[in-house]
Amino acid sequence: MMETWDAVVIGAGPAGLMAAEELGRAGYRVLVAEAKPSVARKLLMAGKSGLNLTKDEPFDQLITRYGEAADWLAPMIRVFDAQAVQDWAQGLGSELFTGSTGRVFPTVMKASPLLRAWLARFDGFGAQIRTRWRWGGWEGTGLVFETPDGPKRIEARAVVLALGGASWARLGSDGGWVPLLDGKAVEIAPFKPANAGLLVDWSDHMAPQFGQPLKGIALHAGPSSSRGEAVISKRGLEGGGVYSVCAAVREGETLQMDLLPDLDTAEIARRLSRPRGKASVSNHLRKVLKLGDARAAVLQEFGRPLPQGTQALAGLIKALPVKHAGLRPMDEAISTAGGVRRDAMDDGLMLKQIPGTFCAGEMLDWEAPTGGYLLTACLATGRWAGRAAADYLASAATR
Secondary structure, eight states: OEEEEEEEEEOOSHHHHHHHHHHHHTTOOEEEEESSSSSOHHHHHHGGGOOOOEEOOOHHHHGGGGGGGHHHHHHHHHSSOHHHHHHHHHHTTOOEEEOTTSEEEETTOOSHHHHHHHHHHHHHHTOEEEESOEEEEEETTEEEEEETTEEEEEEEEEEEEOOOOSSOGGGTOOOTTHHHHHTTTOOEEEEEEESOOEEOOOOGGGGGGTTOEEOSOEEEETTEEEOOOEEEETTEEESHHHHHTHHHHHTTOOEEEESOTTSOHHHHHHHHTSOOTTOOHHHHHHHHHOOHHHHHHHHHHHHOSOOSSHHHHHHHHHSEEOOOOOBOOGGGSSEEEEEEOGGGBOTTSBBTTSTTEEEOGGGBSOOOOSSSHHHHHHHHHHHHHHHHHHHHHHHHHHO
16 A cells, blocks of 8 residues: 655654654654664764764854865755754753864763654654665655565655765665666766775784874875874774875875974974984984884884985974875775765755755765764754755645
8 A cells, every 4th residue: 555645754864864853843744764673873883982963163164174065065054053963962851061172972972862862752743763664766756665564655745865875884874875866867976985094004013003093193185184193903094083184085195194293394303313322213213202102113114214314204204105005995984975966956955856855964965074074964954955845845735
């Protein structure tokens, strides 16, 4: 039997849930269809190490984190900025704190209490969530799903797609929707890894450093730079500092590491000029520069043979070329670039080729670094699409 709903939201991550909430708040009957056995799996996974809700920055600073997509995302994030995200979470009963870097977290750190409160609020709006419902496209004017009870067909006057990008497929973001929209002539930018670690083929001497953080460094790649940490892993380099320059590295910019960003080249050269006596070069570096084991190991790994002159060695320490084999595979990336192009949608995120169908979240063609920016934009675009869909339904009712 075919069911009829005012609106169907496909994908129950943060963007989809936000869109469904807005539609429910507007008084519409909403069905949320999720392919996985439970909702918001990527949100819950991210929250295992502390749910970073947003970055407590003023809008003018916050919006710059979205690069080339900043202009078209600006209206959506302006009305649901960092402060609005905090107000929303507090409205769900979450106590928050802001770390020294401006990142905002629930006091309990986990995502599960926030998610439980959010889902409980859905009951008041009459929205219904069905899991293990995998969308298979259209059949005539209806949406078709594979479900535990067999194929189902749904008619809806409005649809919001919040299907995620193409990373972490086991959590639901597998990009499987691309052929469905491509078949409707929707313009889609190819997916690329974002916020991904670097692959490095380490020499054997690096093994003792696996798991060690590289603190007090800076990374530079083309126009991008970062003072965040990196972690030496068996497969390469991970961490927020690496993720911040990931897009530039992906596009072919050379990556350099400044091992002592608080000292200029002249000061490093002056310290290196101190008498070495019988100390080895490695011990001399540790003594006069206090590099520590991890930074000293990386210098040897990427800089050997080290230059003899103090000026040249100081220059190398300030701009150490990072020899890598590219980014980790897309499915291992935290997020992706690419997706539904801005030109494929109107100002309400409705697909021009499929009237009444809206898109939100990571399936849109934007990217941002970690630090709360990803979740902020997912919530903001979900809210925007949900409100636009509600306006579409209201307008259709008057025609």
